[in-house]
Amino acid sequence: MIDELIERMLKGDKRATARLITLVENDEEKAREIVKKIYPYTGDAYIVGITGPPGSGKSTLVDKLIKKARDEGKIVGVIAVDPTSPFTGGALLGDRIRMQRHSTDQGVFIRSMATRGSLGGLAKATNDAIKILDAYGCDVIFVETVGVGQIEVDIVKTADTVVLVTVPGLGDDIQAIKAGLMEIADIFVVNKADKEGAEATMFELELMLDLEKEKWEKKGWRPPVISTVAFTNKGIDQLWEAINKHKAFLMESGEIEKKRKFRVEEEIKAIVSSTIARKIGEMMEDNEIARLIDKIVNRELDPYSAADLVLEKALGVKV
Known part of the structure; x- marks a missing residue:
């Protein structure tokens, strides 16, 4: 059965791909078998992690980024990691609802996954699901984390580019970011920037980045702070451009290889x-x-x- 599903998946069969992801979620032994067989077909997808607190508009941003990628002819995969339903064990929020307009697009594959008790904002089977979408032929894979706050750092072990989303009016949100998430972000986004306090949030982020100026100069990449209103598309072009610039930086500097070696070690x-x-x-x-x-x-x-x-x-x- 698994061999047949893999053969169909490699030919672009969405149903077979979905079935394989279900298997790696539910059966560790089958997950091992599947990954061993598909691994030679992986390695081409670029993985973008979208993280940040609940209510920051991550799903709406992903929806807009899907369109940007599709406009460039890219095949897109999305893994939206949601809290677990206490009744079914499945994904509780179902972020696919916000991306419904892409459901009939053959170039887009969207999957919600439940955390099932995993900390760090990601489902345990996320890495295996990413490999399946990679082998399926996705050029870019967006991984949207559950939004659990300061422990949500596992995304750095999964993504090539990490986008940290925040919004004005979360109280002492900048302190929360500083206490762990600040270290993992490659790009900062202040979403819902039409709200009061957006400029202050932008200023605080820039100030915090200025305090570690030497670190960014040594690294060669200072995370940009981008203002967006995802609902109206404001700032989406700039965000997509920043993602592509970070990808180019990683490729040209050789940092992409370091990142991926670190990822393999952690896995x-x-x-x-x-x-x-x-x-x-x-x-x-x-x-x-x-x-x-x-x-x-x-x-x-x-x-x-x-x-x-x-x-x-x-x-x-x-x-």
Whole structure:
């Protein structure tokens, strides 16, 4: 079945592509099999991460960026990561509604994915879904994160260009950005710039960037701050131009290779961690875990020593 789906996907079959993404979401073993088989067909897509707090207009911006990419004849993939429904385990918000006008376009593939408890703003299977869309033939893939605040940093392990979206009137939003997200953004967007306070937000971002002027000069890229009103298309041309300029910078400077090597390293670590955790779960009997827990509670054993014992049994080597 998987071989047939992959063959159809490589020929541009949307239904087969959707089915493959569903498989990597729901079955880790099938995900491994699929990625191993499609990996030689990946590596051509450019990945743009769109992150920021809930309500900042990320989905509307993505909708407008899809059109810009399609106007240039690019095949576009979109992964919109949403919170998980407590009833079905599926994506709760369904950001595809905002991008409905592209649903009949054969050059656009849009998929909502549920976080299913994953932190960092991304679904666990996002990387595998990206690989499927890459092999499917997408030139650019937009990954819109769930919008969970300061922990939403996993996007830097996934995207080539990270666009951080904020809006005026979020209270002390700039401090929230500074406390983690500031480091990951390649482009800043102040969306809904027709609201009161937009100029002040722009000024604060520019000021924060000025404070690290030496860092940007050494890096060779200072993140631009772009004002947009996505609903009316204001600033969309400038944002698309900034994304393309950042891509050109990465290609010309060789930073793209560094970014992708970092991404592969992080992915290997995540796969190894997930595999070990799964094997431990399969190998350790409930009563063994219970005995270890009792020993820790009774101060007969510390958590680190207990973890060493578990790993020793799972891996077959002394830690």
